[in-house]
Amino acid sequence: MDINAKTFRNVNYLWDHDHSKKLEGDELALFLYRSNILGADLRITNYGGGNTSCKTLEKDPLTGNTVEVMWVKGSGGDIGTLTREGIAGLYTERLRNLKTVYRGIEHEDEMVALFNHCIYDLNSKAPSIDTPLHGLLPFKHIDHLHPDALIAIAAAKDGQKITKEIWGDTMGWVPWQRPGFDLGLQLEKCLEENPGIRGIVLGNHGLFTWGDSSYECYINSLEVIDAAANYIEEKAEKRGPSFGGSRVESLPEDVRQEKAAMLAPVLRGLCSSEKAMVGHFNDTEAVLEFINSNDLERLAAMGTSCPDHFLRTKIKPLVLSIDTNYPLEDTEAILKMIEPQFEKYRKEYADYYESCKHPNSPAMRDPNPVVIIYPGVGMFTFAKNKQTARVASEFYVNAINVMRGSETISEYTALPRQEAFNIEYWLLEEAKLKRMPPEKPLSRKIAIVTGGSGGIGKAIADKLVAEGANVLLTDLDEKNLIEAMKSFNKDEASVAECDVTDENAIIKAYKKASIDFGGVDIIVHSAGLAISKPLEDTSVKEWDLLQDVLVKGQFLMVQHGVNIMKKQGRGGSIINIASKNGLVAGPNNVGYGTAKAAQQHMTRLLASELGKYKIRVNTVNPDGVIIGSKIWEGEWAEGRAKAYGISVDELPSHYAKRNLLNEIILPEDIANAVFSLCAILDKSTGNTINVDGGMANAFVR
Structure with a gap:
């Protein structure tokens, strides 16, 4: 089959054979190239989400023997911008030998520290929790991605049945399970029970695909994702409007922007009750379709399904109850209206924490919403900096796409609240947060x-x-x-x-x-x-x-x-x-x-x-301030030089000599x-x- 951009309807084919030929013989370079072009299409995976790997034969520096090494995206990276410094290199055999010391799912977290005993490349990035998911599978090249279309199937009420309908016996299915060593074992088991499959769908989570080369792996990922998106697209053509149709009409764009500008500082103040936040506003067509819909209240309350989504957006948004015609000029009146809505959200978040926490859970984090929805106007997101707020917005758009897809082909299902809490307050996730570099002095300003x-x-x-x-x-x-x-x-x-x-x-x-x-x-x-x-x-x-x-x-x-x-x-x-x-x-x-x-x-x-x-x-x-200052261009410099009886060229030295420190400013x-x-x-x-x-x-x- 002639594979090119026209082969796919719902993903971007970005492989450049002329470029890849220059990388032949360097499997790591091809692996990074594959990762970057996968990450360049947000329909394939979102920023910071997913991970990729490849396995190569290397010389063991201690024994001189040839050993297999797995190279995998490290903790906290992004495949779209992945570089050599962002990957971890581990002895594949040592990683698989961890099965002999694994004590069961209740001791899952202790396995992460053992990954360090498998390090081959001493310059490795810290291995992520998903490392064994790649290591326990035998394939040379593996992609673990979070495409909206695939998660829509994975989060559908009868997702396993739909998976079989689309791909027959060529795709495996593993029910929802928190990432970790045991999930790697489940993937290994799924492959043993279904030899010859081309990939595995993880319930409520994402996709695993593979290949014998970077290119084969890339094509396999695109074909699987495109098939999922095409299936949803075809079903959508036979159904009515998404999300039960519109309940609220969008305001004109200029009016939306006006109202957003007036409301954003008020929302920012309320969201910053514990720590200052920076905002982002989104009123794209995809957002407006969802936030104006009849199904908004039902679906928003259910929360997101994929862990990658709710870790960045919180489990659910705050949906504001403000009529689109309400004047926003009176700050006191607006505060009086929406402050109780924030208080209700904070209380519900505290109740969620108290009902789900474990004896060793980290302390409750900021209970303020990350995502705030104003029907008819748009969606606000608030986080510690602009990038995090923007990415939270992108992830909630991913969640919207997932809900639309699931509702189109079946019925959307979210993770149970306890499972969501176990991810959000996972001790390993807490450790990752503590490893973040300290904030700069003007962060959040x-x-x-x-x-x-x-x-x-x-x-x-x-x-x-x-x-x-x-x-x-x-x-x-x-x-x-x-x-x-x-x-x-x-x-x-x-x-x-x-x-x-x-x-x-x-x-x-x-x-x-x-x-x-x-x-x-x-x-x-x-x-x-x-x-x-x-x-x-x-x-x-x-x-x-x-x-x-x-x-x-x-x-x-x-x-x-x-x-x-x-x-x-x-x-x-x-x-x-x-x-x-x-x-x-x-x-x-x-x-x-x-x-x-x-x-x-x-x-x-x-x-x-x-x-x-x-x-x-x-x-x-x-x-x-003469050097670099536009004021000193033209007449001003000439005037000052004339006042002091010197030439324009003499001004810098003149000003430096006349101050006590004899310094140029x-x-x-x-x-x-x-x-x-x-x-x-x-x-x-x-x-x-x-x-x-x-x-x-x-x-x-």
Whole structure:
């Protein structure tokens, strides 16, 4: 059969034979290639889900004998981005010999530590709990995947019967069982009882497929997944609307976005009752079909079936009871309406924990929902960072696809609550959480930086992202913003074209911050320009421009940002980038110096007013930031050089020589001051930090 992209209807055929020929003879490289292209199609497996393996013959470094080594995705990785550093290499024979010491399913967890005694490659990633599932099967290449279509069959009421209907005797079936050594034994037993099968469906869980080469394994996986998807698709054509049809009509897209932006900070505040969370919003067609349906309440309450899903989404979502026509402008009224719904969810989660816990279970985790559904509008997800929130959203979409598929061909079934709890609070899962690297200082924080594509603004954004924050960069020039975004990925930052003198543009920027990340915690007003002229040469137009960008822009940014911070109820930090020139009287500087002084005093006024909301307001005063700063391009540099009687080229050394430390001030120095006010000086407000190398005439006191 000529296998190519046209062979498959519901999966992507991505194998490039020209590329794979270059890898021939390197089984590990082909294994990684296979893994990456499988992970590139979210219909095949979701981010971080599934694992792949291959077995090769290697020379034992101690005996010199040829031994079989199994290479398998390590704990916590993602097959779509898997590299050599993310896999574990184990002696296959030693792994199989663990059967002689296995004491039964009640001692399952002790087997994980024994995997370390099977390590062949000393640079191995920690082996995952699924390692024996690959090791106890005899095949050279194995894929363990979580395709929506397969899980839909695995989670159907009569999934085993449907499996036989689709594949006859060529596929095995193993009922639901928690992953571990015993599940590996069950796979081995299934193969012994059904020799010649091409794969095994795991009830409520996923799929195992294999082959003699990476390519054969890849094709086998695609054929099995495509057959499952085609079966569901054909059944769907004969049935009525999915999920019992629509109960609620979706609002127009612009209205959905408007309502989501208004509600997100309120939800974020409620979800952050224990630890701050970052948000993600999803109103795609697949989500709206489910959340607007007649079957929403029934299916959402049942919870997800696949462990990979509910570990990231919690066992079930919170479905908000808010009429789509309800005005969301009144924060107090909205809180009064939805706070009881959160309290009910938290109580139900606590009841779930208490009824299912074991004597040695870890303490109850955050009882707040991860997934929040607003029928007619969309789905919010909240987690410790943007990537985790986005991935949770993707996993719940996978769960929606599973429910749709199961309901199309039969009836959806979820895992029993006790089984779900045993996965969620598994001691091995707890150990994995404890191995996670410590969070960065600004993790869980959301910042907005004006002038974000300029020298100082971009340096501030770089620093905040590096320290764990999510950042929305705003600026006038879309091209500069696009260029600035090349430094970041979509889970770190986003951009909004914004003129800080335009109130509507500022409102739009904050809406984007709320949609993209859930709200805002840090406001940095760095947008600026400089005009250096004597009094008689300064026009009213130039005066107004300086006042509008520096002073009015700061006022509007704070006014609209504080509204969001109050909705969240978690305080905040506002940092205004002013200048030494707001403190020092110098020649040819009346417009700029006056505006900078206004910025500084506005900071003090706002610190006095907003302290009761735990919102801190501080100033950073740079001076002489010539290198990398857009302000020093053109007339400003010429004006300052003229004022000091030097050439433009002499400005950097001039400014360095005149400060007490004789240091050149860089944009990164300003960014460090901003970071200090955000993350370290958390009890400082109304203060000014000078970053000027030491200018005695600019000392605050």
